Amino acid sequence: MSILNPAIECMSREEMTKLQSQRLQSAVKHEYDNVPFYRKRMDEAGVKPEHILGIEDLHLLPFTVKDDLREGFPLGLLAVPKEQIVRIQGSSGTLGNPILVGYTAGDIEIWTEMVARALTALGCRKDSIVQVAYGYGLFTGGLGLHQAASRLEAMVIPMSSGNTQRQLIMMRELGTTVLCCTPSYAAFLGETARDMGILSQLKLKSGCFGGEPWSEKMRQNLEGLLNIDARDIYGLSEIAGPGVSFECEEKNGLHINEDHVIAEIIDPESGEKLPYGASGELVMTTITKTGQPMIRYRTRDICTLDNQSCSCGRTTIRMGRLTGRTDDMLIIRGVNVFPGQIESVLAGVSEVAPHYLLVADREASVDKLEVRVELTEDMFSDTVGQIQSISNTIASQIKSVVGIQADVKIVPPRSLPRSEGKTKRVLDNRRV
Template identity: 40%
Template sequence: MTFWNEELETMPADKLKEMQFRLLQNEIKTMYGKSAFFRKRMDSVGLKPEDITDMEQFRKIPCMKKTDLRDNYPDGLFVVPYDDLVRVHVSSGTTGKPTVAGYTQKDIDNWTESLARGMTSFGAGKKDVMQNMHGYGLFTGGLGVHYAGERIGATVIPTGVGNTDRQIQLMQDLPVTFLAGTPSYMFHIADVCDQKGIDIRRDTKVRKALCGGEPWSESMRKKLYDRTGIKAYSCYGASEFYGPMFLECSEQAGMHVWADLALVEILDKDGNPVPDGEQGEVVVTMLQKEAFPLIRYKIGDISSITWEKCKCGRTHPRLGRITGRADDMIVVRGINVFPSQVESVIGEMPFLAPFYHITLTNPNYMDKMVVDVEILPECLPDMTDQLDRMTQQVVDRMKEILNLKVVVKINLPNTLERCDGKSKHVTDNRSWD
């Protein structure tokens, strides 16, 4: 068994929890002094940093939510000047406003360290040639995985997302052993290889993959392996943390949450902690974050966590597979989408009524998002080409706001379903079985 930092990764759980709580106390003290936002949060419940002497006191701190990031857009939560930042990433937000995450050099180093430990835990290393098919740019996946691949000594090919024919050519022509990308793109690669008569087992050296950014199931993982011989490992994260951070090891029994970098709580609907191994909402506290506070952050995912020692020998807690959401966010091709974003686009269009419906499917595991909208009676066009221009206007604006290409269908007036109570705007017909 190979470790990146064996002493730390196999530290006895009681010692690990002691270290974790010391780091927590230090982070709270630091952010209370630097962050007006966090100081106001603690003051609102009568807490000072010295009051946080156990987890019961810690849980009195109000949780952060995505709305806090939106309300402080773009950089109201930053606690260091831009002179001390080395990078800024931007991801989709709840109402068209993106989430902006700043990083100090230490933040980047900790992010890279986290992924380096995770990659090492499933056997990646210096002998690997990694083709990184995550997007490079404002989203966090591409650069995070790239830096970690270099850190473990792998050779990194920064192909980015798309250009599938070129991706497959490089997989054949170069000694690529390791892919990184979304699960759906792995299946797309497999589909195109089948069409071209390319056998990934026979014609490439690819045998493992790091997959994340969107939901997928165990049966999906098995199908990928049966088709391609690629053993895929899950990862979990968000730009609010650092980016993708927590990976499965060779045992594939949950994603290791490095206890020196993050504290994860699992809470029930009333905000109380659930027993080890039971499902609840994921709440994350970053323990060494410098650029802005992330303390008791409700990310909205549903999962479980266990401190049971992993068969790989690592003692850090393991986060189970994400099984759902506590809010209305959906993930489409690795991108966070909120119905309120779609609503905001519709509100900008003077020819549309305020009714819509989103339908999600995933033929061959590639997500497809269809948005049905409704035209106002007084705006019915006389010519088909006018309707086409209206449709394209909505498609283009959706892409600007969502960073995602969707199919838009403009329906006749009074044809979309109305609801007496809370509208159901999303039908998710995707299957990962």
């Protein structure tokens, strides 16, 4: 397998540290001078750009969180005049304002390079046929992969998500070699192809799967089903989009594009930086982005960082698979589900908001969400019909608020687990 930019991807640690330090220093100065939000935050923290001499000073900088972006809606954190922005991407924003991200032409270039490294690592070349089945639009998946595959001069099939039969016909007729989509959609495509009896006619070689957490077991299933090399890709629109990190052929962690972002792991409670190998919240700082740069952005994703050398030849540090979310956000079939959304639905069906638990599971490779709701006094009557109609109401409201079908299960009072302090609202059985 090849490496797109060995000068960077295989750089020595000293060189990388030096590069990151230089870039961080000038990025922080640029942000302090151009973004009132960052200037205010740094002033409050008593940090001046001149205090940041290298990456060892990163911890002096204040964190940025999702709410900062939401409060700055639409584009409160821009570091350049709006005329320099050439693209808007963003997240769905099912809870409150959406998160919007403005990119300069240079930011798009950087993002494209990051994804191109990921695609190169999984064998994508000029003669590859790349089917992009991530959604196109504000969501970064579709365009992110599209741009990078185009950069590599591969043949791109911009299918976007959905329309499974048609995806498979194109895949067969055009001889798609690289499939880009969420892992759960890849599994669905594979199962449908098997049912249609066309699996053996597909020419897939590799898959670039991201947008939701997935497990080693899922990888084995996908690789066996589709006869491919299945690779994980990670990213978030706040930082760039997909391609912030990606797997090499060793499939032992995702290489972070450290020349563009600095990754840290912190204790989500104390904010203290944790050593390599420790599990905590991933925090990312952009050092080359100019449109909407991020200083110590808290991703809320829980993982580890590994600085051991990798046999692929890359020297960049790797992040482990995501093992959770600090905010209990669940990603079901690519849709973000927050406990707060479910809570708002439940508050409408009973005087006393019932206790609940969200249980995510994967059955036949499809994500399922079960919402267990403890029965309250006023939800109950002597007829089965009434309880069923309440659970139907809850399900249809979840569908309209969150956008996904959930199985609602009414359970007896006090039957769900209670914990000291923060109540557990989420049980994710998909993770290994």
